[in-house]
Amino acid sequence: xxxFDYHQLNDIIHSRIRLAIxxxxxxxxxxxxxxxxxxxxxTDGNLSVHLRKLEDAxxxxxxxxxxxxxxxxxxxxxxxxxxxxxxxxxxxxKLIKGK
Amino acid sequence: MDDKQALEELAYxxxxxxxxxxxxxxxxxxxxxWGILIVLGLLSSYLFIVYDVKNTYGLNWxxxxxxxxxxxxxxxxxxxxxxxxxxxxxxxxxxxxxxAGVAMTIVGFVGSTSGAIHGxxxxxxxxxILGIAFFVSGIVxxxxxxxxxxxxxxxxxxxxxxxxxxQVFWIMSLMxxxxxxxxxxxxxxxxxxxxxx
Numbered sequence: 001x002x003x004f005d006y007h008q009l010n011d012i013i014h015s016r017i018r019l020a021i022x023x024x025x026x027x028x029x030x031x032x033x034x035x036x037x038x039x040x041x042x043t044d045g046n047l048s049v050h051l052r053k054l055e056d057a058x059x060x061x062x063x064x065x066x067x068x069x070x071x072x073x074x075x076x077x078x079x080x081x082x083x084x085x086x087x088x089x090x091x092x093x094k095l096i097k098g099k
Numbered sequence: 100m101d102d103k104q105a106l107e108e109l110a111y112x113x114x115x116x117x118x119x120x121x122x123x124x125x126x127x128x129x130x131x132x133w134g135i136l137i138v139l140g141l142l143s144s145y146l147f148i149v150y151d152v153k154n155t156y157g158l159n160w161x162x163x164x165x166x167x168x169x170x171x172x173x174x175x176x177x178x179x180x181x182x183x184x185x186x187x188x189x190x191x192x193x194x195x196x197x198x199a200g201v202a203m204t205i206v207g208f209v210g211s212t213s214g215a216i217h218g219x220x221x222x223x224x225x226x227x228i229l230g231i232a233f234f235v236s237g238i239v240x241x242x243x244x245x246x247x248x249x250x251x252x253x254x255x256x257x258x259x260x261x262x263x264x265x266q267v268f269w270i271m272s273l274m275x276x277x278x279x280x281x282x283x284x285x286x287x288x289x290x291x292x293x294x295x296x
Contacts (some may be wrong), residue, residue, distance in 0.1 A: 029184075030184065098102075
């Protein structure tokens, strides 16, 4: 089993929680904060921190609205984020194939 | 990172994506409700003709289709308020069925009241539209059996175009039961068991 130069993997995505967030957003077109929390299985605070990091990188966009009086944040993958995710998966596949 | 970790990571991605996609489950309820309403419309129209009851401007259809649209609009609004995620597939299907509904309403009401489409040809024209909607739905769901239902709708349309008459009410009613209500029940049961899991 050979070691892989992990620097080839995108640092922003290469974290368990951020990878999970990106995977959810690839699967669904858009998702609310609570849906992400449920799928990623983490706390509000932790999720917020990781979402902010993805937002700062331009990988996700957020739309804020109100459902009655309740504020709702809906997240969506940007085209930059989608490309980065695809490249990340491609690198993982390369590693498995040994290229 | 080594091969094993990469494999684990890919498996994790797949698992999360699969789990997230379950956010969208077609419960088939709309198929059942619309199917029942159309069958009621067909049977009442048949009885009006047989017993020579004057049915001004197809009042039975106005009431039944009105109920159907009301059900769909309220249902869509409730669903929008309740859902926490929206898949692209869900948006496509919503668009397909909404546009099919508008097309069928135009064909059914405007087509027949304007005299452009003879009443007996409304059912086959609607079957053609339903065939398209089921074909696209089957592809989006990834369910071959739903795609195959379109063959039944289109075959029925050909039969009704070539063999117009009172039998069209029965043919269309049977198609509605076996190609829409029964599939709706199957989808309803599948959705129930998926949600339970």
